[in-house]
Amino acid sequence: xxxxxxxxxxxxxxxxxxxxxxxxxxxxxxxxxxxxxxxxxxxxxxxxxxxxxxxxxxxxxxxxxxxxxxxxxxxxxxxxxxxxxxxxxxxxxxxxxxxxxxxxxxxxxxxxxxxxxxxxxxxxxxxxxxxxxxxxxxxxxxxxxxxxxxxxxxxxxxxxxxxxxxxxxxxxxxxxxxxxxxxxxxxxxxxxxxxxxxxxxxxxxxxxxxxxxxxxxxxxxxxxxxxxxxxxxxxxxx
Numbered sequence: 674x675x676x677x678x679x680x681x682x683x684x685x686x687x688x689x690x691x692x693x694x695x696x697x698x699x700x701x702x703x704x705x706x707x708x709x710x711x712x713x714x715x716x717x718x719x720x721x722x723x724x725x726x727x728x729x730x731x732x733x734x735x736x737x738x739x740x741x742x743x744x745x746x747x748x749x750x751x752x753x754x755x756x757x758x759x760x761x762x763x764x765x766x767x768x769x770x771x772x773x774x775x776x777x778x779x780x781x782x783x784x785x786x787x788x789x790x791x792x793x794x795x796x797x798x799x800x801x802x803x804x805x806x807x808x809x810x811x812x813x814x815x816x817x818x819x820x821x822x823x824x825x826x827x828x829x830x831x832x833x834x835x836x837x838x839x840x841x842x843x844x845x846x847x848x849x850x851x852x853x854x855x856x857x858x859x860x861x862x863x864x865x866x867x868x869x870x871x872x873x874x875x876x877x878x879x880x881x882x883x884x885x886x887x888x889x890x891x892x893x894x895x896x897x898x899x900x901x902x903x904x905x906x907x908x909x910x911x
Contacts, residue, residue, distance in 0.1 A: 681713025687760030707780035754855030799831030
């Protein structure tokens with residue numbers, strides 16, 4: 674697989690994991706099966722975000738069995754945005770993305786995005802029209818999208834999909850969000866910096882275990898805090 678510049682796609686995938694002992698191995702296996710045939714080099718960066726179950730030991734075991742896999746350990750829960758930043762800091766690929774260790778998504782989403790990688794574009798997936806989640810979850814997601822679009826004057830379909838960025842683009846600005854708003858922050862700043870956006874539709878896989886960590890009161894509070902700081906940054910930049 675090559676991008677528009679004719680180079681092999683070297684992809685780094687951050688896998689934030691907070692108490693995901695039941696799904697982490699399947700998540701990594703799915704990534705390898707779906708992406709390895711498409712890229713010239715696949716790097717997986719597991720970020721253990723202060724897990725209290727067997728996730729830390731499992732991550733190390735997976736890394737020993739898969740060359741090219743790195744593990745980062747947080748001593749305490751720092752947030753998925755912090756995991757994303759720490760993974761980016763040690764990524765050696767030309768392109769960077771993340772994949773949730775709870776395996777709610779299918780790695781086939783990323784495989785579809787890889788086919789469109791370009792050095793001046795963000796490739797993202799959305800679930801509009803193919804979202805099996807309950808009405809309440811979809812409604813909250815829609816309201817969030819409208820709020821972000823209104824706040825930053827954009828018309829993006831979905832901010833919480835799987836997105837692949839050129840590493841050079843992500844490292845051209847500072848990311849500050851610790852919670853799930855990190856996805857919107859990265860996309861807003863990339864688009865505002867002149868990056869093209871390629872949006873693809875992909876069905877959301879039904880979760881096989883556990884509950885989403887994004888749908889909690891603490892996550893909402895952190896999201897509001899992060900969104901405020903991102904808005905202040907954009908105001909100052911103008």
